[in-house]
Amino acid sequence: MLRHLMMTATVATLVATGASAETLRYATSRDVYGLDPHATTDSFTNIFTHHIYEPLVRYDADMKVEPALATSWEVIDPTRVRFKLREGVTFQGGETFGADDVQVSLMRAADLKSPLRGNLPGLKAVEIVDDLTVDLILEGPTPLLNNYLTNIFVMDKGWLETHNSVAPIDASQGEEGYTTNNANGTGPFALESRRPDALNVLVVNDGWWDTPQHNLTRIEHTPIGSDATRVAALLSGEIDLIEPAPLQDANRIDGSDGVHMLQNPGLRSIMMGINMGDSLIDGNVEGNPLKDLRVRQAMYHAINMDLIRDRIMRGKSRVTGSLIAPAVKGYSDAMDERLAYDPVIPPESKGLRK
Template structure:
C-alpha cells in the first residue's frame, strides 16, 4: 500500500473513531517515522524511547527544566562510593493492574544490563542491584561514578510478573531483528497505555486514569501515525487530520508560519550530526582492496576540507542548523570553544592531502545514510557526495530507512556514515565519549561501529568515569574530545534544528532542547 493510500485509510478510520467519541480530547500526532519497537530496551534510539516514555517510566526523570526529579523512586542516597539506595514510590501499578515493587526493578536492571541488550551502554557503571525490601533497592556501581541519576532517566521499569508470564525476560534487539513478546506488547506505569499497534501505520495510546502522578495534560487519547512524506505530513496538519508533528519540514516553515492557527516551535536541539569512518583493516566497498585509506589522517583531513559546511547550513538546512566543529553542543558539559574550530572549505588543499597520502586520483567507498532518522539527512549525504566528487572521492551512496541501515552500521558493513548524538539521557559529554569514542570493551563503545581505538582517549574517559569533582571530570572529558578532534576521528557537521508544528486544537506544548515530545505536559483546547 503506498504512503498516501495508507495515510488516507488511517485518516478515515481516525475520523470515524473521532465522530463516535466526540467528547474525547484526541491528540493526533504525525511523525516522519515509526518507532522501532514497543520494547523500550530494543535499541538506543532517542526517538523511540521518547515515544515510549509516554508508557514506561524510570526511577527518576527530567522535569520541564531538564533537572533530575523523582519518578518511581521517591528518594535516594549515596551509601558508599559504590552503593546507592533508592526508596520506591508506593501504590504504583502497571497498566495491567500489577503492583510495582523492588522485584520489578531488579528484573528490569537484569534485562537491560544483559550482554545482549542494545541499551546496556546506557548503564556504563552498573555492577548489580539488590532488593532490600519491597520498596527499597540498592544499586552497585563502579567507584565514585558521578552520573548514575542521569543514566537512570532512560532506564524504565518493566513488570517482572508480566515478563515471566510472556517469556520476555530476554532482551530484544531491533537492530539485529531479534524480537519477542515485548516487541509488540507494552505494560508500563506511565501516563498513557498502548491499546493498539499496527507497525508503520498507527499506534494508539489511551490515558492511564490510574497514573500515580497528577496529570498536567487533558488528553484522552494519542493517535500516533508515521507519515514519511513531508508534503503529506504538512497537508495533514493544514487540513486538520493531525494536530501535531515533531518533524515539520524545514522548507515548509514559511508556509506554516503564514497559516492562521498553526504554531511553530523552533530551536536547535542538543544533537550533533557527524560523519564517522569504518577504521577496520579494509573498506567494505572500495577500489582500494589492500588497505583502508580512512586510517590515514591526511585522508580524513582531506575529506573534511572537501566539505563546505557553510553551504550545507545555508542550502540543505535552510539556515536553521548550527554549523560546528565540535562533537557536542555548547549546552553539553565538557564543551569548550576550542572544539568549535573547523577546517576551511579548501578543495585544492584536499587534493594535495590525498596525493600526499598516495591517492592522487582519489578512491571509492560506500556512504550509508538513513532517509528517516536525522533532519534532511538524505540531502546532506547527496550534497557531501557531490563535494567529495570534486576532489576525486567517489562515494557510493546507499540510502534507506533506519530499519534497514541500522543492521549495516551494527555489523560494520559501511565505510562512511552519519550518526547523530544528543548525549541523552546523560546530557553530559561523557555519554558520547563512553558510547561512541571509547574502544569496544564491556559496556563501553556500544556505538563504536567502525572499530576505532584510541588508548590514550580511553584512559581519559575511564578516569572521568570515576571522578566526583565536576571540574576535574569535565576537564578530562574536554581533553578527550580535543584529542579525537585533532585526529579527525569524526567529522562534526552541525547541531541540527528541531521544528515542531501544532494545529488549532492544541492549546499548549512543552518543547525542551532534548527534542523529546512530552504530551503529558500538553493541553488541548
C-alpha cells in the first residue's frame, strides 16, 4: 500500500435558499442499497439509515464520541465493557428499547455472514445484566471499541423476529429481506415510504428522545444518476439540495442566483494500493517488480499530485501524506508531509521513508 499517494476530497453540497422550512427535497447520484443497517458497509447507505436507526454511542460535531442509546460505559476488565442504556426510549413502532435489542443487534452485525462484521472486530458475545445494562465480551483489549460502535445501529428484537429477519443479509450479494424496504428504529426520522431507485420519504419522529437540531418535518430523497439532470433539478427549484456537486459544474452552480454551495474537508482519502504479493495478478514479467523499494520510489516521484488536484479535482482536494484526515483521532502533522513531484532526481537522495 502506497500510503503517500492519496487525496482528501472535499464534499460539495448545494442548498437552494428558497427551500421550504419543513420539507427537504434531497437528490443524490444513486439510491441507498436498502434500509437494513447491517446489510452493507456502504458509507452513503449508512449515513442515510442513521436518520432512522441509532448506535449506542455517536460522534458529535467535533468528531468526539458522546452517549446515544447508551448513557455511560465502564471497562470492567480488558475483555468486558459494561454499557448503561438510556431509559424511556421507544422504537418508531412503539416498542420499548432495552438490553435484548442491543444483544440481538450487535450479534447480528458481528455474525460471520454479516458484511458489517469487520466494523465490529473482536466481539465474542453480548451478555444482558438487566433490562438497561449489557456487557460486551471481547476477545482482548479493544481501545477503539466506541469508535467501532458509532456505526453499529440498534434494531428492535421483536420486530426482527416477527418479520423473520434476525439472520443478517448481504446487500452486496443481492440479498434482500423485509428489512431492505422497511424500517423501525429509534432515530430522529421514521420511514414513510420507499420506492427503490425512485423515492425514499422520511418523516420526523415526534417521539424521539433527543432534541432536534433542525426544523424539518419531512425529507424526500430522490436518486438522480445523471449529473446534468441533478444540477438542472437544483437550479430550477425542483430539488433543494444535491450531493455530490459535479466538479465540472461547481463554479457555475455557485454563481447561480438563489443557490449556495457549502464546502468542507471530507474524511475520505483517495489512495492507490500496491500489490506486494509474489506475483502480479496481470502482467508479463516474472515475479513482482513492485516489491522493489526503488520501483515504488520511482512511482511516488513520477506522479504529479498537484496536477491531479488542480486539473482532475479542479482544486477541490488536498494533497496529503497521511491516510488519516485531520479531524480523525490519531492524525499527525509529521505524517502528513509529502515529498515533491520530481521524476528526474533519483529518489535515494530524497530520504524517502520505507
